[in-house]
Amino acid sequence: MSKRLKFMLKKELLQTLRDPRMRIVILVMPIFQTLVFGYAVTTDVKSVDTAVVDLANTSATRAVTDQFVASGIFVPVWKNSYEEAWHAMDQSEIQAMILFDRNGRMQFVTDGSRGLSAGVTAGYAAAILGRNQQAPVTVESRAWYNPMLESRNFYVPGVIAMMVMVITLILSSMAVVREVEIGTMEQIMVTPMKRWEFIVGKLLPFGVIGMVNVLVVTAVAVFWFSIPLQGSVPLLMLAAVLYLMNTLGFGLLISTVSRTQQQAMLSAFFVIFPASLLSGFAFPIANMPAVIRFFTLFNPMRYMMTILRDLFLKGNGLSTLWPNYLAMFLLGTALLTTAILRFRKTS
Amino acid sequence: MSTVVRVQGLTKSFKEVQAVKGISFDVAKGEVFGLVGPDGAGKTTAMRILAAILAPDRGSAEILGMDTTSSREKIHDRIAYMSQRFGLYQDLTVEENIRFYADMYGVEKKQQESGIKKLLNWSSLTQFRKRPAGKLSGGMKQKLGLACALVHTPELLLLDEPTNGVDPVSRKEFWNLLYKLVDEGLTIIMTTAYLDEAERCHRLAFMNKGEITARGTPGEIVRLIPGGVYKFKSDNPFEESNLVSSKTGAVSTVFGSQVHVMGDVTEQDIQTTVGRSVQISKTQGSVEDAFVYLSETVYDR
Numbered sequence: 001m002s003k004r005l006k007f008m009l010k011k012e013l014l015q016t017l018r019d020p021r022m023r024i025v026i027l028v029m030p031i032f033q034t035l036v037f038g039y040a041v042t043t044d045v046k047s048v049d050t051a052v053v054d055l056a057n058t059s060a061t062r063a064v065t066d067q068f069v070a071s072g073i074f075v076p077v078w079k080n081s082y083e084e085a086w087h088a089m090d091q092s093e094i095q096a097m098i099l100f101d102r103n104g105r106m107q108f109v110t111d112g113s114r115g116l117s118a119g120v121t122a123g124y125a126a127a128i129l130g131r132n133q134q135a136p137v138t139v140e141s142r143a144w145y146n147p148m149l150e151s152r153n154f155y156v157p158g159v160i161a162m163m164v165m166v167i168t169l170i171l172s173s174m175a176v177v178r179e180v181e182i183g184t185m186e187q188i189m190v191t192p193m194k195r196w197e198f199i200v201g202k203l204l205p206f207g208v209i210g211m212v213n214v215l216v217v218t219a220v221a222v223f224w225f226s227i228p229l230q231g232s233v234p235l236l237m238l239a240a241v242l243y244l245m246n247t248l249g250f251g252l253l254i255s256t257v258s259r260t261q262q263q264a265m266l267s268a269f270f271v272i273f274p275a276s277l278l279s280g281f282a283f284p285i286a287n288m289p290a291v292i293r294f295f296t297l298f299n300p301m302r303y304m305m306t307i308l309r310d311l312f313l314k315g316n317g318l319s320t321l322w323p324n325y326l327a328m329f330l331l332g333t334a335l336l337t338t339a340i341l342r343f344r345k346t347s
Numbered sequence: 348m349s350t351v352v353r354v355q356g357l358t359k360s361f362k363e364v365q366a367v368k369g370i371s372f373d374v375a376k377g378e379v380f381g382l383v384g385p386d387g388a389g390k391t392t393a394m395r396i397l398a399a400i401l402a403p404d405r406g407s408a409e410i411l412g413m414d415t416t417s418s419r420e421k422i423h424d425r426i427a428y429m430s431q432r433f434g435l436y437q438d439l440t441v442e443e444n445i446r447f448y449a450d451m452y453g454v455e456k457k458q459q460e461s462g463i464k465k466l467l468n469w470s471s472l473t474q475f476r477k478r479p480a481g482k483l484s485g486g487m488k489q490k491l492g493l494a495c496a497l498v499h500t501p502e503l504l505l506l507d508e509p510t511n512g513v514d515p516v517s518r519k520e521f522w523n524l525l526y527k528l529v530d531e532g533l534t535i536i537m538t539t540a541y542l543d544e545a546e547r548c549h550r551l552a553f554m555n556k557g558e559i560t561a562r563g564t565p566g567e568i569v570r571l572i573p574g575g576v577y578k579f580k581s582d583n584p585f586e587e588s589n590l591v592s593s594k595t596g597a598v599s600t601v602f603g604s605q606v607h608v609m610g611d612v613t614e615q616d617i618q619t620t621v622g623r624s625v626q627i628s629k630t631q632g633s634v635e636d637a638f639v640y641l642s643e644t645v646y647d648r
Contacts, residue, residue: 007450011439018438184434187495189400191451192423 004193008201012175016205025171030163030213034220037155044151045120050074050096051085056104064106067128068098074124096121153228156221157312158281160214161304164240165247166272168210172251173264176202181260199340203248210247214240221312230315239307242325245332246300252339275301303328349376351503351534352397356406359392366392368557369406374536374550379529381548382538383634385642388554390538391431394507397536398428411502424452427501431508433492437481441472444480445495452499466494470524486517493524504528506537510544522547542635551634553641561641568637576632577608577617579625587621594620600639607632609640 016022050068054061068074077094079085088094089111095118097109108125110118179185179202188198218236221227229236250271258264277283278292279301285293296302303324310316318325352374359367367389374380382390395401397408399415399422408415410422435444445466449459467473470490475483480491489509496504510518522544525535537548545551546565553561553568561571581587584601588608592599595617597610608617614627632640 003453004451007447010450011436011443011447014443015436015438179434182434182437183430183432184436186400186430187428187434187448188451190398190423190426190428191448192420192453193451194420 002194002197005197005201008193008197009204012201012205016209022171025167026209026212027216029167030216031220033163034156034159034217034225037159038152038221038225045073045117045124048074048096048121048124049077049094050098051079051088051094052076052098053079053082053085054098054100055102056100058104061100061104061106064100064129065098067131068125071124071128074098096125152225153313154309155281156217156225156227157308158279158305159221160217160240160308161243161279161301162276162281163213163217164210164243164304165275165301167213168206168244168247169251169254169272170265170268171209172203172206172248173254173258173268174261175206176252176255177258177261177264180255195344196340199252199343203252206248206251207241207244210244211237211240227312229312231311231317235318235321236308236311239304239311239325239328242328242332243300243304246328246335249332249335249339252343253335256339256342275299278302279305281305297327298331300328300331303331350374351376351378351411352380352536353409354393354397354406355408357393357396357403357408358405359389359396359401359403361392365557367396367403370552370554370557370559371406372552372559372562374534376534377529377532379525379535379537379547379549381545381551382536382554383540383542383545383551383638384538384554386540387556389557390554391507393554394428394505394536394538398426398505399423400428424499425501426503426505427496427499428505429492429496429507429509431511433489433496435480435488435491435495438479440477440479441483441491442467442476444491445498448495449498454499462498462500466498469527470494484517486513486520489513489517489521490524493521497528502532502534504533504535506535508538508540510539510541518544542633542638545638546634553638555642561637565634568634568641569632572609572632572637572640573611575609576630576636577612577614577627578605578630579608579617579621579627580604581606581621581625591617591620598640598643600636607636607639609636610644 016026052065054065065076069076074096077088079088082099085094085097085099089097089109092111095111097107099107099109101107108122108129110121110125112118179188214236218229218233222229251268254264254267254271258267278285278288278296278299280296281301285296285302288296307321307324310321350373352372354373355371356369357367357371358365358369370389370393372380382393384390392401396403396415397410399410399419402416411425413422415422436447439447442463445463446459449463454462467476470493472487472491472494475487480488483491493509510521513521518541529535537544539545548565550564551562551568552559561568563571581604584604584606588599588601588606591597591606591608591612595608595610595612597608597612597616599606599608601607609632614629617627618625
C-alpha cells in the first residue's frame with residue numbers, strides 16, 4: 001500500500017470516528033433495522049378475531065367451528081346474525097367471518113382490505129377445511145427450509161442486502177461530493193496524489209463499514225433471532241465483497257453526476273428504491289411482468305438477496321450459487337469501471 | 348533573473364464560451380505577478396491551467412521548465428495552488444489539516460515536525476493548533492490555507508483571489524506574510540479583483556473577456572490612461588457621470604461624491620456637458636481608474 005493511500009485512509013478514519021452521527025449510522029442503525037424486520041415486519045398471522053354466526057347449529061357445524069378455534073389462530077367472536085357480523089367487519093373489530101346458513105352450508109369471509117394477511121388467513125382456513133374432508137387421500141403441505149414459514153427467517157437475511165446498500169451507497173456518494181463541495185478536492189488534485197489513491201482512499205473505508213454491517217446483522221440474526229445460518233461464513237463474506245463493489249461503484253458514479261451532497265443523497269434514494277423493490281426482498285421476481293423481470297437482471301441486490309436466503313436457509317454452496325456470484329462480479333466491475341472513467345473526466 | 352513561468356498562446360474553451368483567448372506572459376523568479384480583471388475575465392481558468400489541473404486547448408504553459416500537460420506530478424511537487432475557497436477539513440484541527448497536506452506531499456516525518464512548527468509560528472496559529480478548522484475566523488482560515496499550501500516549501504505559489512471575503516486587517520496581515528515569502532525567493536502569481544491589492548504586485552496583466560488587454564508595473568498601467576484623470580465633485584454624481592460619458596464618449600466613474608473622467612476629453616468638454624461651473628482637478632489616477640478605463644474601452648493594438 002502506498003504511503004499516501006495510508007495517510008488518506010487515516011484521515012478518513014479520523015473524520016468518520018469524530019462524527020457522532022456516523023458512529024450511530026454504522027453501529028446502531030443496522031441493529032435497529034434488523035430488530036424492526038425481525039419483530040415488526042411480519043406476514044405471519046397469529047390471531048384472527050373471527051365472527052361466528054351459526055344459524056344451523058348442528059353437531060357438524062359446531063365441529064367445524066371447534067376445529068377453527070382449536071387451531072389457535074382463529075379467536076371466535078359469537079354473533080347472532082349476519083348483519084351483526086358484517087357490521088363488526090365494517091368496524092374492523094374482526095378480520096374474518098365463519099357463516100353457516102340454516103342448511104348448514106358454510107361461508108368463510110376474510111377482510112380483503114388487509115392485503116397479504118387476508119390471503120394467509122384464507123390459506124389457513126382452506127387447510128383446516130381440507131383436513132376435515134373424509135377423503136381417502138389427505139392433503140398435507142410442508143414447507144421446506146423454513147418449516148414454520150416464519151417471515152422473520154425470510155426477511156432478516158434480506159435486511160443485510162438492504163442495509164449495506166443504503167449505508168454504503170449514500171455515504172460513499174456523499175463523501176466524495178463533500179470533498180468537491182468544500183473545495184478540498186481541488187486542493188488534493190494539486191498534490192502529487194494519484195487519482196486511484198484518492199478513489200481507493202475514499203471508498204475503502206465504506207467497504208470496511210459495509211463488511212462490519214454484514215457481520216453485525218448476521219450476528220443479530222443468528223444469536224438473537226436464532227435464524228439458522230446453514231451455509232458457510234466465507235461464502236457470505238465473498239458475496240458481501242462482490243456486493244460492495246456494486247454499491248460503492250454506484251456511489252462513485254452518483255458522485256460524478258452530483259454537485260452537492262443533497263443531490264447525491266437524492267440520487268442515491270433514486271437508486272435504492274427501485275433496487276429494493278425489484279430485488280425480490282418483498283415481492284417475488286417470478287411474479288413480475290417479463291419486461292420488469294428483464295430489468296431485475298441488472299440489479300445487484302437481486303443476486304445478493306438470492307445468495308443470502310440460500311446461504312442462510314438452504315446452506316447452498318458455490319456449485320449452485322455461482323451464477324449469482326458471477327453476475328455480481330460482472331455488474332460490479334462494469335459499475336466501478338464506468339464510475340472511475342467518469343470520475344477522471346469530470347474533475 | 349530566471350524565468351519561472353512561461354505562458355504562450357494559452358487558449359481554453361468551455362462548450363461555446365471561450366474563457367481564455369491566446370494569452371502569453373512570463374514571470375521571473377521572486378516576482379509577484381497579478382492577473383487582474385473583472386469577474387468572468389478568465390482569470391481562474393488561466394490559473395487552473397497553470398496549476399496543471401486543467402489542460403489548455405491550444406498553447407502551452409511551462410512551469411519551472413516543465414510543461415503542464417506532460418509533467419503534472421513533477422510540477423505539483425514544486426508548486427502550491429490555493430483556490431478561491433481553499434479546501435480545509437472543517438472537522439479536523441489546524442494541526443491535523445497541515446499534517447494531512449504534508450503527508451499528501453510526501454514530506455518526511457522528521458521534517459514535518461520542524462516545518463509545521465515553523466508554519467504555525469509564522470502564521471501565528473500556534474495557540475489554535477488544536478481547534479477544528481471550521482471554528483476559525485475567515486482571516487485565520489485564510490492563513491491556515493496558506494500554511495497548508497506551503498507545507499512542502501514550493502518554489503511557485505499560485506493564489507486565486509486569496510483574500511476574497513477577508514476583512515481589511517486580515518488582508519494586510521496576509522500580505523505581510525506573502526512579502527516575507529517573496530523575500531525568501533518565492534515567486535507568486537495571483538488573481539485579484541481588489542485594486543489596492545493589484546497595486547502591491549510587482550507586475551500586472553489586465554485580463555478582460557479572456558484576453559490580456561494591458562500589462563506592466565502598476566505605474567505603467569496607470570500611465571495607460573491617456574491624458575490622465577479629471578475629477579470633480581457632484582451632488583448627483585451618477586447622473587452627471589452618465590451624462591458625461593454618453594455625450595463625450597469618455598469613460599466616467601463615480602467614487603463617493605466624486606466623478607472621475609478618463610479618455611479623449613478636455614476640461615472644457617466636461618464643463619459644457621455638465622452645464623454648470625465645476626471645480627475640476629486633474630491627477631494621474633490610480634490602478635483602480637486604470638482598471639475601469641481598461642475594462643470599458645476596447646484596447647486595440
